[in-house]
Amino acid sequence: MLEIKNLHVKLTEEDKAILKGLSLTVPKGEVHAIMGPNGSGKSTLAHVLAGRDGYDVTDGLMSWNGESLLGMEPEERAAKGVFLAFQYPMEIPGVAGLTFLRTATNAVRKKRGQPELSTPEFMKVVRDKASKLNIDIEMLKRPVNVGFSGGEKKRAEILQMAMLEPTLCVLDETDSGLDIDAMKIVSEGVNALRSPDRAMLVITHYQRLLDYIVPDRVHVLADGRIQASGGKELALELERSGYAEYKGKAA
Amino acid sequence: MAQDGVVEALKVERPMTVQIVRTKAETALIQAYDAVERELPGGAWLKARRSAAIGSFAAQGLPNRRVEEWKYTDLRAGLKEMYPLATGKVGGAGHSAEAIIARILPGVEASGFVHLEDGRGAGFAGIFSSKDDTSPYLADLLGSPPAWLRAELERGMATGGTDGIGSLNAAFFANGVVLDIPSRLEIDQPLVMLFTDGGEGRGSVFSRSVIRVGDGAKVTLVEVHCGNFAAARQVSAATQLMVGRGAMVTHIKFVETEADDVHTGKWDVRLGSEATYRPFQMTLGSGLVRNELALSFDGQHSTLDFGAAFLAGDRGHIDTTLLIDHKVGHCTSRELVKGVLDNAARGIFQGKVIVQPNAQKTDGKQMAQALMLSADAEFDSKPELEIYADDVVCGHGSTSAELDDDLLFYLRARGIPLAEAKSLLVESFIGEAIDKVEHDGLREAMMGHARRWLAAGHVGA
Numbered sequence: 001m002l003e004i005k006n007l008h009v010k011l012t013e014e015d016k017a018i019l020k021g022l023s024l025t026v027p028k029g030e031v032h033a034i035m036g037p038n039g040s041g042k043s044t045l046a047h048v049l050a051g052r053d054g055y056d057v058t059d060g061l062m063s064w065n066g067e068s069l070l071g072m073e074p075e076e077r078a079a080k081g082v083f084l085a086f087q088y089p090m091e092i093p094g095v096a097g098l099t100f101l102r103t104a105t106n107a108v109r110k111k112r113g114q115p116e117l118s119t120p121e122f123m124k125v126v127r128d129k130a131s132k133l134n135i136d137i138e139m140l141k142r143p144v145n146v147g148f149s150g151g152e153k154k155r156a157e158i159l160q161m162a163m164l165e166p167t168l169c170v171l172d173e174t175d176s177g178l179d180i181d182a183m184k185i186v187s188e189g190v191n192a193l194r195s196p197d198r199a200m201l202v203i204t205h206y207q208r209l210l211d212y213i214v215p216d217r218v219h220v221l222a223d224g225r226i227q228a229s230g231g232k233e234l235a236l237e238l239e240r241s242g243y244a245e246y247k248g249k250a251a
Numbered sequence: 252m253a254q255d256g257v258v259e260a261l262k263v264e265r266p267m268t269v270q271i272v273r274t275k276a277e278t279a280l281i282q283a284y285d286a287v288e289r290e291l292p293g294g295a296w297l298k299a300r301r302s303a304a305i306g307s308f309a310a311q312g313l314p315n316r317r318v319e320e321w322k323y324t325d326l327r328a329g330l331k332e333m334y335p336l337a338t339g340k341v342g343g344a345g346h347s348a349e350a351i352i353a354r355i356l357p358g359v360e361a362s363g364f365v366h367l368e369d370g371r372g373a374g375f376a377g378i379f380s381s382k383d384d385t386s387p388y389l390a391d392l393l394g395s396p397p398a399w400l401r402a403e404l405e406r407g408m409a410t411g412g413t414d415g416i417g418s419l420n421a422a423f424f425a426n427g428v429v430l431d432i433p434s435r436l437e438i439d440q441p442l443v444m445l446f447t448d449g450g451e452g453r454g455s456v457f458s459r460s461v462i463r464v465g466d467g468a469k470v471t472l473v474e475v476h477c478g479n480f481a482a483a484r485q486v487s488a489a490t491q492l493m494v495g496r497g498a499m500v501t502h503i504k505f506v507e508t509e510a511d512d513v514h515t516g517k518w519d520v521r522l523g524s525e526a527t528y529r530p531f532q533m534t535l536g537s538g539l540v541r542n543e544l545a546l547s548f549d550g551q552h553s554t555l556d557f558g559a560a561f562l563a564g565d566r567g568h569i570d571t572t573l574l575i576d577h578k579v580g581h582c583t584s585r586e587l588v589k590g591v592l593d594n595a596a597r598g599i600f601q602g603k604v605i606v607q608p609n610a611q612k613t614d615g616k617q618m619a620q621a622l623m624l625s626a627d628a629e630f631d632s633k634p635e636l637e638i639y640a641d642d643v644v645c646g647h648g649s650t651s652a653e654l655d656d657d658l659l660f661y662l663r664a665r666g667i668p669l670a671e672a673k674s675l676l677v678e679s680f681i682g683e684a685i686d687k688v689e690h691d692g693l694r695e696a697m698m699g700h701a702r703r704w705l706a707a708g709h710v711g712a
Contacts, residue, residue, distance in 0.1 A: 050664045053656065078666035090661040094679025100665075103675065108666035143679075160665060 002026040002168055002199055007060035009041075009048055009224075018044045020224035021060070026217075028167070029196040033210055034203045035235060036221035037243040042203045043087060045221070046172040049201075050084035051077050064168050078104075079111035083166030087173040089145050089153040097140035097156070101126060105163045129162045133189050151182030158189040169193065169200045175209040187212030207239040222246040277312050279333040281305065284422055287336060291425055293393040296401070300408050304421035307413065314415045321414070323599040323631045324541050324570045330513060334485045336423070337369035337454025345479040348374055348445055355475050355505060357699065359692040362440040368449035368479060370426040370456050378442055379430075389459065390426040400429060403461050407491040407519055416515050416541075420487045423457035427489075430472075434465030434495065441471040441503070441693060446488060447479035453511070455485035466495035466523070471690055473503045476514060483511035489519065496523040496550060502530040503693055505700075508538025510565060517543040522582075524550025531558040531688050533697050535704050537565035537596070545574040548582040548610070555584040558687030560697070562704045563596035570599040571619075577610040580640070588619040589684035591677055592628035593709045602647065603635040610640050617647040622654065622680050624709060673710035678702065 002025065009019040018041045026032045036042050048055050049062070051074035062069045069077055092100065106116040117125065130137055133155045145153050154174055161169060171190065175183055190213050194200070202213055210218070210232065218234040220227045220243070227246040228234065273281075284305045291301060313330055314321035348366040352359070363377025365387045372388045379387040386392060392400060408421040428444045446458065464470055476486060494500050506514055522528055532542050546555060561569040575584050590598040600619040621630035634647035654676055662672035681701050688694035 050660075052660050052664075073669070074660060074663035075666050075668050075672075078664060084664050086661070086664075090658055092658060092661070092676075092679060094682045095675055100662075100675075103671065104662075104665035104667050107668060107671065111666065164666060 001028055001065065002201070003061065003063050005061040007048075007062055008058045009044055009055050010058055012054050012056050017058075018055075018224055019048070022221070022225055024219060024226055026199045026201055028199050030216040031194060031200040031202060031213065032217045032219060033215040033235060034201060034219050034221050035205070035207070035238055037246075038205070040222045041224045042205075042221055043172055046084055046087075046170050046201075046203055049077075049168075049170050050074055050082060075107070076111075078164065078166075079108050081167030083161050083164055083169050085154075085157040085161060085169065085171045085174050087176055089157050091146045091148075092144035093146055095144050097142060097144050098126065100144045101140065101160065101163055104160065108164055126159075126163065130159055132192065133159050133162070134185055135159055150177030151179065151186075154178055154182065154186050155189070158186055162189065162193060167198050169198065171200065171202045173203060173205060175204055175206060183209065183212060207235040210235045220246050273312065274327055274330075276330045276333045277327070280419060281309055283333065283336055287423075291423070292390050294395075297393060297404070300405070301422045304408065304418045308415055308418040308422060311415050311418070318414065320572065320601070322633075323597075323601070324539070324568065326416070326515075329539060329568075330485070334453040334455040334483065337449065337451065337456050337484070345447070345450060348376075351445055351447060351475070351477065351479065352443055355477060355507075355700075356441075356443065356473065356693065356696045359443075359696060360440050361443045361473075362438050364443040364445060365428050366445040366447070367426060367428070367458065368447050369451075369454060369484075370458055371449060372426070373447075373449075378438065387428055387430065388426055389424075389429050389461065392429055399431075399463065400461055403463070403491055403493065404459075407459070407461070407489070416487060417489070417517065420457050420459060420489045420517070423487070424459035424489065425457065427458040427460035428462070429460070430462045432462075432464045432468045432470050435467040436465065437469040438471070441473045441690065443473045443475060446474070446476045446486070448482045448484050450480035450482055453483045455487075457487045459489045459491070461491045463493045464495055464498045464500050467497045468495065469499045471501040471503070471693070473505070473693065475505045476516070477505070477507040478509065481509070483509070485513040486515070488514070488516045490517070492518060492520045494520065494522045494526045494528055497525045498523070499527045500529070501688075501690065502528065503688065503697075504530070504532040504542065505697070506532070506534045506536075506540055506542070507700075508534075508536035508540055508567070510537045512536070512538030513540075514538065515541045515543075517545065520544065520546040521549050522546065522553045522555070524552055526550065526553040527556075528554070529556045529558075529687070529689070531560075531697075532571065533559070533685070533700065534561040534563075534569050535700055537563065537567040539568040541570040541572065543572045543574075545576075547576045548578050548584075551579050551581040553582045555582070555586075556687065557584075557586040558684045559588040559590075560681050560684040560701065561590040561598060562593075562681065562701060562709070563590070563598060564593040564704075564709055565596065566594070567596040568599075569597070570601070572599075572601040573603065575602075575604045575615070577604070577606045577613045577615065579607075580609060580611040580613060582610070583614045584616070586617040586619075587684055587687060589681055590621045590630065591624065591681055591709075592621055592630060593624040595625070595627040597629045597631070599630075600632045600649070601635070602633070603637070604645065604647075606636075606638040606640050606643050606645065608639040611642045613640060613643040613645065615643070615645040619649045620680075621651040622677060623651060624654070624677070670710055674702075674705045677705055677710060
């Protein structure tokens with residue numbers, strides 16, 4: 001279970017509070033959506049969960065399966081099952097996709113006490129998972145994300161997620177830059193990973209993605225706090241009425 | 252000449268009288284020449300040139316920061332003393348050439364090798380011994396050199412290095428490799444030239460190699476400079492290379508140094524027409540290294556594709572200096588230099604490209620990039636384009652940067668530990684230069700050295 005209580009976060013470089021007492025609980029087996037206007041703190045929440053530098057947690061708690069994530073290095077969090085699908089996946093010139101995937105997969109397996117995959121074992125798994133995401137294995141021989149389209153980068157993110165077998169998946173605006181076909185493929189990939197052992201937090205600005213990844217709960221994040229929570233119908237309501245009501249509430 | 256322990260002053264006629272005070276090393280070098288002059292190989296023709304060269308050195312001294320080409324590598328300040336001339340007597344059981352090749356170029360099947368220990372011939376095999384009984388050692392040929400060799404030596408000594416270091420090499424060189432590749436001969440696997448120390452503590456070594464590649468020939472040359480007994484060396488290694496019409500030459504240099512080593516190397520290359528020349532220089536360590544390439548395009552439609560990768564730590568100093576002279580038109584030059592600098596290491600790139608007035612349709616591009624692993628590291632980059640023709644495409648760029656925090660986070664968020672994430676990023680950075688090596692075995696060997704350097708603690712978390 002992901003438990004976030006009264007989380008306060010500010011930028012390290014500036015004296016600017018971004019999350020102002022955010023509380024949220026996502027039980028295993030559930031998919032929760034976080035929706036909110038630009039600047040509400042959605043991406044900050046995603047980055048703080050993954051352990052990115054540049055943010056200071058000034059108050060509150062954040063734990064996964066009862067273990068506090070605060071102060072944990074990003075690689076430790078990954079080993080504990082936290083996975084962040086980036087809004088803007090990075091390009092890594094000079095590092096082949098397969099090398100990157102194998103290094104990452106075996107690093108987390110080692111940390112989790114699982115045997116590392118040999119090259120043939122790894123290739124078998126990656127071929128299987130890549131084909132389901134409509135990713136050509138030749139593409140993975142090229143440097144990570146270099147020259148990829150927006151859709152290809154997002155599919156590559158989901159492939160990484162499938163390979164690392166996380167238990168807490170945080171998807172940061174995975175729908176941004178995707179056309180409808182790419183969104184379907186990505187959503188199928190995400191849905192295939194839904195399981196009773198896995199919690200998912202889907203962060204999005206638009207309701208559209210939630211037609212494909214149907215959430216158990218929807219939360220509205222504005223001005224650094226959860227302003228409202230409800231079932232999947234809340235997303236449809238937001239689509240009609242917009243965020244104006246919550247922005248007003250925040251002010 | 253100076254007496255022992257007396258610093259000699261030389262008056263030089265200038266508008267203002269300037270007094271040059273010789274450093275201890277400069278005085279020692281001049282005295283050393285007087286001591287060994289009679290023993291140096293070669294007939295009267297060579298002795299006259301040696302004598303002129305030491306005179307030139309006496310007049311100008313060691314290169315220093317007032318000499319523009321040596322602005323960042325001040326040997327007058329950096330070379331505190333001259334190590335005694337290494338005699339080439341092997342101090343004990345060193346490593347065999349085969350063992351050194353296995354360490355430096357694992358997995359590479361050489362077509363032949365020639366080995367020099369402190370300038371002394373230490374064995375050769377393969378192509379170097381196959382055709383006739385001609386020795387691959389310059390020392391054996393200097394008594395009555397073939398006409399081409401003598402002409403090339405005379406040219407190289409006159410023009411291929413007239414600064415202090417070039418003069419010293421011309422005065423002192425006693426041996427080197429001579430290789431004459433016949434026209435149209437194609438040799439698939441590398442020819443390896445090993446230059447190692449022969450033990451006996453500190454020493455200085457001067458070598459000059461002369462290589463001629465005939466028209467249409469195809470060859471991969473590998474020059475390896477590394478320790479054998481881990482005795483500190485001051486090495487001056489000059490290579491003169493003539494590339495014939497339509498020939499294809501890959502030319503790799505590997506230099507590995509430790510803190511007290513000084514290596515000054517110069518490649519003096521002339522390219523005939525329609526030739527392809529692919530030099531690559533890999534330098535590792537914490538010594539002082541200067542790798543120079545002076546290349547002249549003598550014939551049209553030729554290509555230069557230069558790559559260099561260096562990884563320096565501690566107080567290492569690695570200087571890559573290029574002088575590319577587009578004398579004729581329709582030639583292409585590419586240079587990519589990438590360096591990784593840790594601790595208080597310093598990297599230097601000087602890239603001068605001259606496009607002569609009639610060298611139309613010249614296409615030249617240059618890039619120098621440094622990755623700084625430490626706040627104390629320094630990278631100095633000085634690209635210089637001198638373009639006298641009007642129908643050319645030339646460009647250059649230079650960057651120096653630290654590891655990208657966003658990329659590091661991305662890798663760590665995927666579970667890759669910090670040290671490993673740094674290694675991956677450094678490897679990918681330096682790998683772009685190493686990828687210029689087309690020969691699979693050589694490329695893998697060079698990449699292996701980069702990984703070994705990283706694993707030796709240069710990306711510690």
